[in-house]
Amino acid sequence: MDQLIHGRPYHEGEDGPIFRPCAPHSVLERLGDKWTILVMSHLAIAPGYRLRFSALKGGIEGITQRMLTRTLRNLERDGLLKRHYFPEVPPRVEYELTAMGASMLPALEGFTAWIRDNWPAIEESRSTYDGAKR
Amino acid sequence: MDQLIHGRPYHEGEDGPIFRPCAPHSVLERLGDKWTILVMSHLAIAPGYRLRFSALKGGIEGITQRMLTRTLRNLERDGLLKRHYFPEVPPRVEYELTAMGASMLPALEGFTAWIRDNWPAIEESRSTYDGAKR
DNA sequence: CAGGATCCCAACTGATACTG
DNA sequence: CAGTATCAGTTGGGATCCTG
Numbered sequence: 292m293d294q295l296i297h298g299r300p301y302h303e304g305e306d307g308p309i310f311r312p313c314a315p316h317s318v319l320e321r322l323g324d325k326w327t328i329l330v331m332s333h334l335a336i337a338p339g340y341r342l343r344f345s346a347l348k349g350g351i352e353g354i355t356q357r358m359l360t361r362t363l364r365n366l367e368r369d370g371l372l373k374r375h376y377f378p379e380v381p382p383r384v385e386y387e388l389t390a391m392g393a394s395m396l397p398a399l400e401g402f403t404a405w406i407r408d409n410w411p412a413i414e415e416s417r418s419t420y421d422g423a424k425r
Numbered sequence: 426m427d428q429l430i431h432g433r434p435y436h437e438g439e440d441g442p443i444f445r446p447c448a449p450h451s452v453l454e455r456l457g458d459k460w461t462i463l464v465m466s467h468l469a470i471a472p473g474y475r476l477r478f479s480a481l482k483g484g485i486e487g488i489t490q491r492m493l494t495r496t497l498r499n500l501e502r503d504g505l506l507k508r509h510y511f512p513e514v515p516p517r518v519e520y521e522l523t524a525m526g527a528s529m530l531p532a533l534e535g536f537t538a539w540i541r542d543n544w545p546a547i548e549e550s551r552s553t554y555d556g557a558k559r
Numbered sequence: 560c561a562g563g564a565t566c567c568c569a570a571c572t573g574a575t576a577c578t579g
Numbered sequence: 580c581a582g583t584a585t586c587a588g589t590t591g592g593g594a595t596c597c598t599g
Contacts (some may be wrong), residue, residue: 301466304484308470310463311486315537323457325572329444332435336442338427342497344581350438352445355573360582380578383589392545403449405532407523410448416504423437459592478561488595494562516599517561 305326321369322399326354326362331388334372335396340388347386371395455503458532460488460496465522466490468506469530475509483519505529 292295301308314378321327329351334340342350348359363386371392377383435442455461463485466475476484482493500506505526511551522530530558 302486307480307484308467309484309486310466312459312463314539316457316459316462317545318451318459318544319462320459321457323450324451325446325450325454328450328453329446330517332444333442340505346441348439348581350443352436352443356582357574357584358572361572366523368551368554369547371555376581378581380579384580384581394543395539402536404533405529406449406452409528410452410498412525413452413503417502420502420504481563490562492592493595495592510561512561516562518561559596 318369320349321365324362324365326351326358327366329354330359330366331371331392331396331399332363332385334388334392340393341385342387343383343385427539445509452503458496460485460492461500463488464493464496464500465505465526465530465533468522468526469521474527475519477517477519500526 301310323333323386330347333347334342337346337387339421344359344363347363348354348356351359354362361375363372363374367374367386370389373387373389377385435444437443444451453462454467460473464481467484468476471480478493478497481497482488497506497508501508504523505523507521507523508517509557511519514542
């Protein structure tokens with residue numbers, strides 16, 4: 292069975308710990324895609340953590356219908372989001388963070404806080420690195 | 426200028442906030458790629474946050490030389506990692522978390538803690554979702 | 560030992576057009 | 580309004596071979 296160190300699961304090999312592709316990756320992979328964080332952010336500040344499709348589309352600069360749909364489906368699949376469909380004409384669809392989705396916000400904000408604090412240093416490091424390469 | 430809400434930068438549009446592709450995304454994109462988290466995890470538990478190339482390669486199951494190199498370069502570019510090259514024969518290279526890299530660990534662990542707690546629910550949601558689709 | 564250089568494939572993303 | 584379908588471009592990732 293895997294052990295835990297610093298909260299990370301690993302397997303004890305002959306020459307030390309061996310890490311494997313893991314659960315955290317499969318969640319970070321979602322959040323790391325192009326639009327997920329913006330969808331989450333928009334829902335995070337909405338009343339009742341709830342918005343309709345057109346509101347999300349209008350509130351995220353540059354997102355296409357196709358990509359918004361895909362992003363929402365992925366979040367729904369993970370259980371972070373619930374889709375509410377109203378069969379009217381024209382149809383109305385609202386998306387709402389689930390309890391689990393909302394429970395992620397504090398942890399996510401803790402992490403994005405670090406990013407905000409360190410973003411200037413990261414940007415500078417990148418441009419220095421890229422500059423030195425040329 | 427952009428405002429902040431729940432720690433997130435956004436632009437105030439006519440019909441509410443408008444979110445744009447942002448800094449958090451460009452960092453989460455790194456962490457969301459296939460190997461970065463495993464490299465960070467391995468370094469996080471190493472003495473002095475420091476390991477040589479071969480130790481990282483042996484400690485991460487399935488990673489190829491090429492992908493490890495790319496992952497390390499990306500982290501170095503962001504200033505999270507420092508590369509120490511020793512011109513011996515055969516050459517030895519060690520990688521060490523920078524102060525900024527180490528400062529990310531608590532925030533990252535806060536987030537991965539949430540993932541650990543909710544991973545079973547996420548997995549179940551995914552399989553339910555996928556099952557219903559067929 | 561620690562990589563760089565190539566080639567290849569799959570997946571993500573986007574633009575556009577169509578529809579219940 | 581809220582999608583789906585299709586096509587095309589780009590990127591991520593892996594396999595393999597070569598080198599100081």
